[in-house]
Amino acid sequence: MKINRNILIFSSLAFLTGILVLVGLLYNKTEDEKQNGLTELYDISREGIIAYVINKDGEQQIKFSKDGLEQEVVSINKEKVILDIAFSPDGSSLAYSVINRDVESDLVTTINIIDVDKLEEDNLFQKSGMITEIAFDPKDETNLFYLKADTFENYSPIARANPHNFDIYKYDMTGITHDQLTDWKKYSIDSLQVSASDESVYIQMFNDETAQTAEEIFDANLRIFNVPLKEPDKLSIVSDPKKEIDIYDFTVLSGEEKIIYQSVSNPHSGGTFQYELFEYDSTTNKEVQLTNLKEYTSRPIVHEEHIYFIVDKQFAQKYSDYYLYKMDLDGENIRKVELND
Amino acid sequence: MKKPFHSFITTILNQIDGTTEEKMDIYEEIEVHLELNTKRYMEEGFDQKKAEQLAMTDFGESHKIGNDMQEAMYPMRKKLLLFLAITSIAFSVTLYITYLIAERDAEIIWLLLSIGTSSGLLLFALQVFPSIDQKRWINSVLIGHIFTYLLGTLIATNMIHIFTPFLTIYGITLLLVSIILIYRTTIIDFTFHSTKNVKQAKQLHFINITAGIIITGATLFFLWGILIFSETFPPFLLAIFIPFIIWLVAYYIQMNLVSHNKRKIAYTIAMIPFVFIVIIVIFLIWNAIPKGVFV
Numbered sequence: 231m232k233i234n235r236n237i238l239i240f241s242s243l244a245f246l247t248g249i250l251v252l253v254g255l256l257y258n259k260t261e262d263e264k265q266n267g268l269t270e271l272y273d274i275s276r277e278g279i280i281a282y283v284i285n286k287d288g289e290q291q292i293k294f295s296k297d298g299l300e301q302e303v304v305s306i307n308k309e310k311v312i313l314d315i316a317f318s319p320d321g322s323s324l325a326y327s328v329i330n331r332d333v334e335s336d337l338v339t340t341i342n343i344i345d346v347d348k349l350e351e352d353n354l355f356q357k358s359g360m361i362t363e364i365a366f367d368p369k370d371e372t373n374l375f376y377l378k379a380d381t382f383e384n385y386s387p388i389a390r391a392n393p394h395n396f397d398i399y400k401y402d403m404t405g406i407t408h409d410q411l412t413d414w415k416k417y418s419i420d421s422l423q424v425s426a427s428d429e430s431v432y433i434q435m436f437n438d439e440t441a442q443t444a445e446e447i448f449d450a451n452l453r454i455f456n457v458p459l460k461e462p463d464k465l466s467i468v469s470d471p472k473k474e475i476d477i478y479d480f481t482v483l484s485g486e487e488k489i490i491y492q493s494v495s496n497p498h499s500g501g502t503f504q505y506e507l508f509e510y511d512s513t514t515n516k517e518v519q520l521t522n523l524k525e526y527t528s529r530p531i532v533h534e535e536h537i538y539f540i541v542d543k544q545f546a547q548k549y550s551d552y553y554l555y556k557m558d559l560d561g562e563n564i565r566k567v568e569l570n571d
Numbered sequence: 572m573k574k575p576f577h578s579f580i581t582t583i584l585n586q587i588d589g590t591t592e593e594k595m596d597i598y599e600e601i602e603v604h605l606e607l608n609t610k611r612y613m614e615e616g617f618d619q620k621k622a623e624q625l626a627m628t629d630f631g632e633s634h635k636i637g638n639d640m641q642e643a644m645y646p647m648r649k650k651l652l653l654f655l656a657i658t659s660i661a662f663s664v665t666l667y668i669t670y671l672i673a674e675r676d677a678e679i680i681w682l683l684l685s686i687g688t689s690s691g692l693l694l695f696a697l698q699v700f701p702s703i704d705q706k707r708w709i710n711s712v713l714i715g716h717i718f719t720y721l722l723g724t725l726i727a728t729n730m731i732h733i734f735t736p737f738l739t740i741y742g743i744t745l746l747l748v749s750i751i752l753i754y755r756t757t758i759i760d761f762t763f764h765s766t767k768n769v770k771q772a773k774q775l776h777f778i779n780i781t782a783g784i785i786i787t788g789a790t791l792f793f794l795w796g797i798l799i800f801s802e803t804f805p806p807f808l809l810a811i812f813i814p815f816i817i818w819l820v821a822y823y824i825q826m827n828l829v830s831h832n833k834r835k836i837a838y839t840i841a842m843i844p845f846v847f848i849v850i851i852v853i854f855l856i857w858n859a860i861p862k863g864v865f866v
Contacts, residue, residue, distance in 0.1 A: 236697055236699050239693070239697070240690065240693075243660070243686065243690055243693075246664070247682065247683065247686045250664065250667055250668070250682060251677075251679050251682065251683075253668075253671070253677075254667070254671055254677025254678075254679050254682070255677060255679070257671055257675060257677065258671070258675065258676060258677035259675035259676075263675075264674075264675055389800060390800065547731070548674075548729075548731070
């Protein structure tokens with residue numbers, strides 16, 4: 231009798247566990263499948279078409295939006311992830327950089343280009359390494375600049391793997407040639423932007439050129455640099471050199487005297503950092519805070535009389551929740567841009 | 572040849588936790604009592620078989636006697652184990668389903684481990700295998716239970732759901748009950764029939780379990796810190812387990828020493844993990860003060 235009771239109890243428990251495992255297998259989602267909605271990646275064409283990347287059930291799509299009309303342009307294989315998108319200066323084509331999600335086993339980036347009118351896609355080139363950012367030359371749309379990391383590894387045993395050994399490259403579409411413009415093998419470089427007025431590019435990276443000791447490297451800050459293409463080692467800091475904290479994403483305004491960038495507005499509060507947009511005028515050396523959303527504000531792009539930017543409403547949470555916003559150039563009239571994501 | 576009362580006494584002993592040595596002592600005591608009663612009935616004129624039956628009837632129903640003896644020797648143990656097993660299974664099912672709904676993550680391995688350790692406790696509560704050394708096995712399962720439900724509590728805290736505070740408190744309560752049961756099984760229910768250095772052994776168990784909780788907690792905290800920032804676990808980081816190994820070896824040596832009546836050396840060794848803990852705490856406070864942690 232007692233044995234029968236025990237058998238009944240433990241069989242029921244095993245049955246319940248089996249049912250729960252089965253339900254789990256049916257409803258479990260991968261990390262990629264859980265991330266839905268807008269990503270940080272977007273660009274705006276000269277004609278005002280907003281190209282943006284969304285996650286949908288584990289795969290990424292590029293969509294166009296203009297005047298409330300949405301159009302799905304490209305769907306990417308679930309195994310791949312888009313790293314950056316960029317419109318050509320005349321807005322006739324959109325280039326995008328795509329790589330396998332499993333970068334540690336297959337570190338090869340493909341750059342494709344989409345004809346905006348015909349929605350036809352073409353492969354531009356493939357390169358070993360990770361092309362994290364692409365930017366057309368506003369002066370010559372046959373030149374595509376890119377930032378490429380040669381490795382994806384963890385520099386320290388207690389650090390996560392990340393792209394490293396960065397350099398700046400240029401791809402000439404007419405001659406189908408690649409030029410390596412720098413030989414720096416930098417720990418990181420971000421926010422590539424090509425100058426509209428001269429032969430130079432703007433980037434963001436650590437000001438650790440003169441750092442010798444570990445303490446000096448640790449004390450280095452992220453700054454915005456102008457890199458002359460003919461003599462890249464004669465680069466110069468164009469953001470406020472006295473700013474005590476890091477500067478992240480940025481965009482250089484036409485005239486190239488003003489920069490809008492992302493930085494932390496409350497570095498000494500002790501709470502969660504709030505990332506806001508700031509405007510810096512290099513002629514007056516003055517900084518003005520444009521946003522005060524107390525969220526994670528990033529990716530400023532200036533189009534006509536507006537600054538577009540991304541806001542992450544779930545910053546420091548498990549999954550991000552991105553929205554596209556726009557405001558006037560003086561930081562007024564902040565409003566959400568409705569996208570069908 | 573099988574003894575006449577063997578089956579009757581074994582049924583009683585199957586209801587009782589304890590070591591083989593303890594059970595043998597109880598076996599002999601009951602057997603002597605039954606034999607004396609049998610002899611008395613035979614003197615009154617009953618034949619041997621009838622006398623044995625009357626002796627057993629006088630003694631009482633074997634299951635009830637066994638349960639009463641278990642309750643007298645280890646008060647509330649079965650009920651506490653049953654309570655912990657059932658509430659733990661309820662926690663496992665609730666957390667697994669809630670996490671699946673909230674995060675779309677099926678923590679299948681954790682579910683199997685937690686149902687496994689809870690079933691282990693249920694086995695002891697229902698005394699499915701009465702012949703095994705209950706105390707050692709109960710403590711082993713309880714230690715596994717604590718690690719599994721610590722992970723469960725961390726899963727609960729990591730979840731974005733209305734149930735998160737409830738499940739976190741629930742998990743912490745299960746951990747506390749499990750820790751209390753380890754203290755209780757080791758110290759209060761300490762070897763029932765043993766008389767040699769019982770007081771000293773109880774004190775040493777208390778000191779070592781307390782030090783063990785602190786050292787294991789600190790080791791797990793640093794391990795968690797490392798795994799957050801690193802995707803790999805380089806071999807040199809295994810050094811993090813050195814304090815735990817020192818504690819384990821010191822504990823084993825102390826219990827051996829006290830059983831050989833070498834109490835002073837045992838107490839001296841017992842202080843080693845505590846000295847380590849005090850030095851580490853002073854070091855951490857000393858380093859934290861200049862960084863303004865306490866301001």
